[in-house]
Amino acid sequence: MDVDPIPGSSSGISTAVVLQAMPKIDEDHLLSNKPPKERIVEMLDMLETHVEKLRRGASQLEEDRDALLSTLDSVVNADLMYNLDESESAIVERDDVTRYADRIISRCMTVEVRVMTQRDKMQEEALFQVNHLIDSLVITLRSDPETAKQRCVSYMNACSSQNVQGITDKNFESALLGCTMDDQKKVKRRLQGLLNYFEKMKVVHLPPDLP
Incomplete structure (x- = not known):
């Protein structure tokens, strides 16, 4: 001990x-x-x-x-x-x-x-909206992983000036801009974790090499 x-x-x-x-x-x-x-x-x-x-x-x-x-x-x-x-x-x-x-x-x-993180009422509402969108994404992951990944990428693009791939979700971007800087950084880390999870899923489910 x-x-x-x-x-x-x-x-x-x-x-x-x-x-x-x-x-x-x-x-x-x-x-x-x-x-x-x-x-x-x-x-x-x-x-x-x-x-x-x-x-x-x-x-x-x-x-x-x-x-x-x-x-x-x-x-x-x-x-x-x-x-x-x-x-x-x-x-x-x-x-x-x-x-x-x-x-x-x-x-x-x-x-x-x-x-x-100290937030005013508008920042609280913005963070609630962002978390709601991400939670909905996680729920979609169970039934449609590919759609969930595409949505995650579009959310990630909203956090960065450089697109990962594809389009940027404007609704998510608008909500994110209403959050504090600290919350924006945390949201970006959460989305990056989800993207890493998607990549891990792809590796795990790859079929073994044929002899």
């Missing part, structure tokens, strides 16, 4: 190191001839810089976590898994690998990173 090291112990990060990483505001270093309000605003500007750095770091952690989950899913669905024969020993091996992968995925899922 993994145990988190006690702060200050030889195996963990010392409290002094943690405190050194925290933003420090030293009023003595601010020009004393400035009015109190300007000095306070200057301190707040410094703190705002640290807050934005914190948000960027958390967003990167969120992306790293999603990338790890996507990679784990790709490994589980890799050709090597399907190349195992149907012998009893191969089935046991496949089960062992699946359980191992599930354990890692569960471990990864214990990491929760959430960076909230």
Whole structure:
């Protein structure tokens, strides 16, 4: 069982190191001839810089976590898994690998990173519309994968100045432009994940080479 090291112990990060990483505001270093309000605003500007750095770091952690989950899913669905024969020993091996992968995925899922985005009412409605369109695409995937892929590509084209292929869905583009920049980036990552899934489906379902 993994145990988190006690702060200050030889195996963990010392409290002094943690405190050194925290933003420090030293009023003595601010020009004393400035009015109190300007000095306070200057301190707040410094703190705002640290807050934005914190948000960027958390967003990167969120992306790293999603990338790890996507990679784990790709490994589980890799050709090597399907190349195992149907012998009893191969089935046991496949089960062992699946359980191992599930354990890692569960471990990864214990990491929760959430960076909230501030939105006004119009931006909330725009994001709702975008998510509704993507959810409808996912539902279509079950019955008509090819149509779902074409629609996903048209949505992806709306997120970029360069088309992946085909046309751009103007309704999706209009809704997307009403979203915040942070939401637009997240939508693009979600669509890219779906496109990667489509490519993986194509590889998995390719017939084996004939002798």
